[in-house]
Amino acid sequence: MKKAIRKLTILTLTACMILMLGSVVTSHASVWGGYIGDVPKTEVDITVDGEEDPIYAYGLSIEVKYEKDRPVKATGTAKLLYADGKLFVFARVNDNDVREPDQEGRDTSPWITDSFEFFINLDNDDDVSKVKQYRVDCGGWPTVYDQNGLRDYGPKAAEKHFTYAAKKVDGGYCTEMAIPVDALGKDIGVNLQINDVNTDAEELTWAMVYSEATDGGTDSWSVGIYPYISIGAYSEASLDGKVVQETPTPEGYTPEPTAEPTPGDDEGTDNNEKDQRKGLSPAVIAVICVLAAAVIAAAVIMIVRGKKKSGNKA
Ligand SMILES: [Ca+2]
Ligand SMILES: [Ca+2]
Known part of the structure; x- marks a missing residue:
């Protein structure tokens, strides 16, 4: 006995x-961070100039407003489309105290500027060495960084990685990026971050994308809790609207078709209404x-x- x-x-x-x-072995961002939605593919030309092209009305809308370390002051919304092998990211940042970055800060610590960051993990796994970070500050200064030694700061160094623009607007600024990614039909892990400098450069806060793993903001380089998006897997945008395929691709996808947005609809995708494709944590x-x-x-x-x-x- x-x-x-x-x-x-x-x-x-x-x-x-x-x-x-x-x-542990099978854990990846797609399990813990949660699924945000599909980035519609489009054949409409998009101009990277810091202004919101009408086609963005049908892009995947992602809120960047979740707390990281302390309550955030600047928040924003990003709209994503996939065209011509590039991921287009247009972000509108609401920041009531936009501070012009000084050049020394841009060269040494560009994260301490009013700026928008987009992190991509093309393999959608837990490996931080796969993550690439693209940043554009409120004045249009670009940087690209990873944890393998890549540190391309400024237009000359960064222009080979992506195209970018920024424009100040009432109550904040807008950034726009076109990042070449060979990812049509794939899931990729992402993090979106807004850095907010206030009257004192020491006073810096971060707003993040929502992660189901934390039920709040993620962390800049905590790739294991990044949420993820699919790229042109089952939706396509034209100036007539967004079409969600009846039979989603790639095989195995069972996304909930979302209501078709109308131009000017800023409500976007509710981060709390994502597809549930999770396992036990x-x-x-x-x-x-x-x-x-x-x-x-x-x-x-x-x-x-x-x-x-x-x-x-x-
Ligand atoms: Ca534009
Ligand atoms: Ca600010």
Whole structure:
């Protein structure tokens, strides 16, 4: 009897460990960060000039307003389209205190500027070395950075990576990027971030994209909790509107068709109404395993004690 219980305990713990290991091995942004939606492909020409082309009305709209370390002051909305092998990102940032960056700051610490950042992980996995960061500040200064040594700051260095523009508007500024990505039909992990400098450069806050893993903002380089988007997988935009395919591609997709937006509709995609394509989180699996192990351990202790008592009596 004692042997059987011991075996059962070992089997349960082994199963739990395999389950946890499996969840770690297969975990990626698409599981933990959540799915935002499909970026419509389009054949309409888009001009990268910091102004919102009418076709963006049918782009995937993503809010950038979630707290990272402290309450944010500047928030914004980005609209995404895929055309001609490029991901177009138009962002409108609401910032009541737009501060002109100084050149020294741009060269040394461009994140301490009023700026918009777009992070891409083309493999949509947990590997931070795959992430590339594109930034445009309120004055149109570009930077591209990764954690493998890439540090291309300024127009000369950055122009080979993407095209970009920025424009100041009432109550803030707009940025626009066209990033070449070979990703049609694929899922890619993303993070969107707004840096906000205020009266004192020391006073810097960050607004982030929503991550289901935190139920709030993600973190600049925490790729494992990035949400993800699909690229032209099942929607196409033209100036007549957005068409969502009845039979989504690639195979296996079962997205909820979204209501067709109308030009000027700024409501966009509600980050809380994303497709649910998640599994159990590692934390939940860990809790289940610990509870299971505790129950079995308690049962074993009770049985052993019961046997000892009955042995003493005998
Ligand atoms: Ca434009
Ligand atoms: Ca600011």
